[in-house]
Amino acid sequence: xxxxxxxxxxxxxxxxxLVAFVPGCAKKTDTGTGTSDGTxxxxxxxxxxxxxxxxxxxxxSFNDGAYSGLQRxxxxxxxxxxxxxSKEITDYESNIDQLATxxxxxxxxxxxLMTDTVSKMAxxxxxxxxxxxxxFFDPVPAxxxxxxxxxxxxxYLAGVVAGLATKDxxxxxxxxxxxxxxVGGMDIPLIQKFEAGFIAGAKSVNPDVKVISLYxxxxxxxxxxxxxxYSLIEQKADVIYAAAGQVGLGTVEACxxxxxxxxxxxxxxxxxxxxxxxxxxxxxxxRVDNAVFETIKAVVDGSFPGGTIKVFGLAEEGVGLxxxxxxxxxxxxxxxxxxxxxxxxxxxxxxxxxxAP
Amino acid sequence: MLADIITPDLFASALRMATPLALAAIGGTICERSGxxxxxxxxxxxxxxxxxxxxxxxxxxxxxxxxxxxxxxxxIAAIHAFTSINLRSDQVVSGTAINILxxxxxxxxxxxxxxxxxxxxxxxxxxxxxRFASERGGGGFxxxxxxxxxxxxxxxxxxxxxxxxIAIAMQxxxxxxxxxxxxxxxxxxxxxxxxxxxxxxxxxxIAVLISGALAGLAGANLTLExxxxxxxxxxxxxxxxxxxxxxxGRWTPVGSYGASLLFGFADALQIKxxxxxxxxxxxxxxxxxxxxxxxxxxxxxxxxRSVGPAAVGKPYEKG
Numbered sequence: 001x002x003x004x005x006x007x008x009x010x011x012x013x014x015x016x017x018l019v020a021f022v023p024g025c026a027k028k029t030d031t032g033t034g035t036s037d038g039t040x041x042x043x044x045x046x047x048x049x050x051x052x053x054x055x056x057x058x059x060x061s062f063n064d065g066a067y068s069g070l071q072r073x074x075x076x077x078x079x080x081x082x083x084x085x086s087k088e089i090t091d092y093e094s095n096i097d098q099l100a101t102x103x104x105x106x107x108x109x110x111x112x113l114m115t116d117t118v119s120k121m122a123x124x125x126x127x128x129x130x131x132x133x134x135x136f137f138d139p140v141p142a143x144x145x146x147x148x149x150x151x152x153x154x155x156y157l158a159g160v161v162a163g164l165a166t167k168d169x170x171x172x173x174x175x176x177x178x179x180x181x182x183v184g185g186m187d188i189p190l191i192q193k194f195e196a197g198f199i200a201g202a203k204s205v206n207p208d209v210k211v212i213s214l215y216x217x218x219x220x221x222x223x224x225x226x227x228x229x230y231s232l233i234e235q236k237a238d239v240i241y242a243a244a245g246q247v248g249l250g251t252v253e254a255c256x257x258x259x260x261x262x263x264x265x266x267x268x269x270x271x272x273x274x275x276x277x278x279x280x281x282x283x284x285x286x287r288v289d290n291a292v293f294e295t296i297k298a299v300v301d302g303s304f305p306g307g308t309i310k311v312f313g314l315a316e317e318g319v320g321l322x323x324x325x326x327x328x329x330x331x332x333x334x335x336x337x338x339x340x341x342x343x344x345x346x347x348x349x350x351x352x353x354x355x356a357p
Numbered sequence: 358m359l360a361d362i363i364t365p366d367l368f369a370s371a372l373r374m375a376t377p378l379a380l381a382a383i384g385g386t387i388c389e390r391s392g393x394x395x396x397x398x399x400x401x402x403x404x405x406x407x408x409x410x411x412x413x414x415x416x417x418x419x420x421x422x423x424x425x426x427x428x429x430x431x432x433i434a435a436i437h438a439f440t441s442i443n444l445r446s447d448q449v450v451s452g453t454a455i456n457i458l459x460x461x462x463x464x465x466x467x468x469x470x471x472x473x474x475x476x477x478x479x480x481x482x483x484x485x486x487x488r489f490a491s492e493r494g495g496g497g498f499x500x501x502x503x504x505x506x507x508x509x510x511x512x513x514x515x516x517x518x519x520x521x522x523i524a525i526a527m528q529x530x531x532x533x534x535x536x537x538x539x540x541x542x543x544x545x546x547x548x549x550x551x552x553x554x555x556x557x558x559x560x561x562x563i564a565v566l567i568s569g570a571l572a573g574l575a576g577a578n579l580t581l582e583x584x585x586x587x588x589x590x591x592x593x594x595x596x597x598x599x600x601x602x603x604x605x606g607r608w609t610p611v612g613s614y615g616a617s618l619l620f621g622f623a624d625a626l627q628i629k630x631x632x633x634x635x636x637x638x639x640x641x642x643x644x645x646x647x648x649x650x651x652x653x654x655x656x657x658x659x660x661x662r663s664v665g666p667a668a669v670g671k672p673y674e675k676g
Binding site: 056 | 361364373377464467472584586590593628632634635641642645
């Protein structure tokens with residue numbers, strides 16, 4: 001390469017880097033100075049912040065969920081809030097460092113992958129309080145609270161709905177075969193909790209039901225998710241539950257195309273996935289927003305539960321089922337009753353839901 | 358069990374999954390035949406996928422989206438053409454830079470246009486051309502055969518058929534037209550082409566732009582036909598598998614298509630095999646590995662020593 005080439009290439013590379021990093025450093029700062037309805041919010045000296053996982057804001061899933069918890073705290077508790085997005089796994093540490101140095105506490109790190117970084121930064125900033133969403137620590141540092149969810153409990157309810165729906169015929173997309181499907185992102189313990197709960201719930205109301213589980217191997221390849229959906233439908237599955245991030249969006253397409261019902265995950269996907277109303281039976285929701293809000297509230301009240309793992313299950317309303325929306329009038333009362341019974345039984349402890357299939 | 362694996366949808370699924378690979382692989386073939394390595398296929402496909410959705414969301418017509426995807430592919434490929442042909446820089450470095458640029462650029466544009474990264478809103482996907490009725494196990498031998506034929510051949514979206522036509526047309530053009538002769542000569546002995554008065558620069562530029570258009574079309578297939586929305590990094594390495602398909606196909610368009618079909622089939626097969634994971638108790642990771650193991654075996658064993666165009670990767674300096 002001659003020197004002219006190198007010069008031009010380096011300019012090009014610099015441009016690349018600039019474009020790649022601009023969104024990572026972009027704004028997203030909200031200050032708690034007032035609310036849109038004009039009322040003066042309560043004042044608080046607490047400054048709460050969050051660091052997103054690489055999915056970032058707009059994932060229509062847990063990053064957005066955590067953010068709405070922060071926004072609620074801004075509005076109801078008057079705390080100052082800030083969000084930093086991670087573009088790469090290597091952004092975790094610098095983002096947390098930046099927030100801790102600026103005096104933010106509590107800082108929420110959203111996502112299992114940030115576990116080690118949180119442990120490290122908790123030692124580096126002993127006076128800062130951390131909340132780790134989906135993170136498990138052993139032992140838990142005194143200034144950290146782990147916010148965990150019993151995904152298996154919510155998935156159990158999804159399984160009850162699917163297990164009964166496949167035997168029913170309240171919608172023309174339901175066939176006479178006793179088969180339902182599960183689509184997983186990666187075969188990791190977190191996703192196995194969804195799968196195990198779903199299967200247990202379905203079998204509890206329909207012991208002969210065949211549950212086929214397929215994995216995509218990642219959380220982003222929507223085209224793969226659609227093919228997985230096609231395969232399940234070809235195997236006569238008529239209700240499909242996906243715990244697979246964006247992969248699930250492809251599965252929704254397969255359901256719309258070939259006629260099957262879909263159960264969403266993490267948030268009420270009826271609200272977030274456009275034109276999905278005619279297949280979206282319900283969603284298993286994870287109330288990350290509640291967990292984040294409750295933790296900020298505890299900090300404001302001076303009762304931060306540091307050094308513990310807080311587990312949010314059905315009893316804590318940390319997981320649950322979204323409304324049936326367009327299927328509200330179609331879903332038979334018997335299914336709604338069975339879901340309610342399973343819910344009370346799990347809360348009462350008479351049903352223990354497995355966490356691995 | 359076998360009847361659940363060997364289904365009409367297995368072959369239809371192989372065709373669907375082969376399409377984006379094949380389009381990018383044929384693009385790679387034309388580009389490399391002209392003497393330019395194009396490892397930017399992945400990034401170009403990603404930009405095409407994004408442009409397709411962005412334009413469809415803006416104007417509401419998916420076919421304008423397809424056009425935009427192709428044009429976006431051409432524009433990104435032009436960067437590669439400029440750096441590797443005019444500036445004579447290292448083609449692998451330029452391609453890598455474009456792959457990184459594409460990842461950052463699409464995320465950046467999502468932030469600007471939609472205010473968030475992640476996934477865009479969904480658009481209505483392009484529907485299959487034919488919609489013939491058929492039922493599996495619908496009674497009778499003829500009905501069963503018709504179901505297989507209908508599912509495998511007539512259940513597809515337009516770009517799936519386009520890819521087959523493009524493979525055949527490009528194969529024909531490469532061996533039966535003046536353009537094809539010049540293209541092949543550009544990659545083998547550019548000096549000879551120059552001597553007979555044909556511009557090496559121009560010939561290579563055209564080849565790189567065609568590869569961009571095809572990779573862009575591959576992106577349009579992913580977003581506008583298969584899933585209906587764009588997710589960051591959704592191409593998921595398809596551009597690199599396409600490069601392998603191009604080599605396995607021995608730098609011919611039809612060969613590239615065939616190799617892509619094999620990779621698509623491996624992927625479709627692993628999905629069907631996963632159905633029986635519960636009964637044979639094998640972790641899903643094993644099945645997910647299959648297409649990649651196949652790639653390695655094919656490249657190392659079956660293809661053996663494959664020899665690419667002699668002048669590939671070498672910038673041409675008029676002397």
